[in-house]
Amino acid sequence: MKVQSKQTNKGYTLVELMVIIAIITILASMIGMGIIRYLEKGRQAKDIYHASLIKDALAAHAFPSDFQGRDMYYTDPETGETEVYRRGWVYVDKDEIRCSDQSTALAIIDFGLVNVSADFEENLAANEGSPYKWFPSGPDGDYVRRSGIDEYVFRNELKVKARNTWNTYQLDVYQDAHGDIYMGASASNAIRTDGHEKDTETASLFAKKLGFYDAKITPIGEQYNDD
Numbered sequence: 001m002k003v004q005s006k007q008t009n010k011g012y013t014l015v016e017l018m019v020i021i022a023i024i025t026i027l028a029s030m031i032g033m034g035i036i037r038y039l040e041k042g043r044q045a046k047d048i049y050h051a052s053l054i055k056d057a058l059a060a061h062a063f064p065s066d067f068q069g070r071d072m073y074y075t076d077p078e079t080g081e082t083e084v085y086r087r088g089w090v091y092v093d094k095d096e097i098r099c100s101d102q103s104t105a106l107a108i109i110d111f112g113l114v115n116v117s118a119d120f121e122e123n124l125a126a127n128e129g130s131p132y133k134w135f136p137s138g139p140d141g142d143y144v145r146r147s148g149i150d151e152y153v154f155r156n157e158l159k160v161k162a163r164n165t166w167n168t169y170q171l172d173v174y175q176d177a178h179g180d181i182y183m184g185a186s187a188s189n190a191i192r193t194d195g196h197e198k199d200t201e202t203a204s205l206f207a208k209k210l211g212f213y214d215a216k217i218t219p220i221g222e223q224y225n226d227d
Contacts, residue, residue: 043161047169048209050158051185054090054171055210057111058183061103063088064129065179068101072174085174085182091151093168094160096144098151102128104173105152114154116141165189166202185210 069088075081090108091098097114099105102124108114109121120140127134135146142154160167169187176182187206188199207213 040162040164043163044165044209046161047166048206050092051169051171051206051210053111053113054092054108054158055183055185057107057113058090058104058171058173060111061107063103063173063175063181065175066129066131067103067175068128068131068133069103069173069175070100083176085176087175088173089170091168091170092158092160095155097154097156097158098147099154100151102133102152108154113158114142114156116143166206169206183212185212 067086067088069086072085072087074083074085076083087100088104089098089100090104091100097108099108106121106124106128109116109124117140120136120143123134123136133150135150135152136143139145142156143152144155145153147153160169166187166189170185172184172186174182174184185207186203189202190199
């Protein structure tokens with residue numbers, strides 16, 4: 001008589017299955033967060049690279065003593081002294097690039113960061129040192145429109161790539177009463193409602209990534225490096 005041994009095929013209990021599912025969920029979440037952080041760092045690096053190109057373009061441009069920037073007043077919080085600057089900017093968000101005046105627009109055009117026709121560039125250069133701000137009659141290359149505050153608006157791949165770190169950044173150029181040029185950078189990740197919300201943490205992070213360690217941390221568009 002052949003005797004068969006009895007085998008017990010014990011499966012997982014409900015509690016064991018729940019523990020396994022929980023572990024898998026946690027591991028998947030950790031891997032997913034790691035991938036998201038990795039992708040965001042890549043987007044940050046792309047923005048910093050583009051911003052550094054804008055910084056170099058502004059630094060290389062010969063701004064005229066009467067360039068068409070906007071007058072601004074900066075009061076030093078430590079000394080209480082107020083200084084007057086002529087300010088220009090290149091603002092970048094997730095949709096477009098905006099230049100405050102003909103000189104900042106020429107700077108990024110000459111550096112090859114935006115493309116326009118030869119006539120467009122010639123007209124900007126011809127009016128750079130005059131109080132008259134020339135605008136084309138319509139779109140031209142990367143130029144798409146004139147903003148409500150007389151900025152030159154361009155669109156190309158230079159726009160903001162980061163999704164969680166900042167949604168806007170800006171490179172500023174300042175000219176003092178002696179004609180000396182100062183530069184700065186700022187950024188914000190705040191939801192924009194009426195103007196720009198102050199975002200000191202993001203502004204500081206962005207400025208430092210561009211090498212502006214001594215820049216004054218103020219709302220986007222009002223920051224400068226005093227070196």
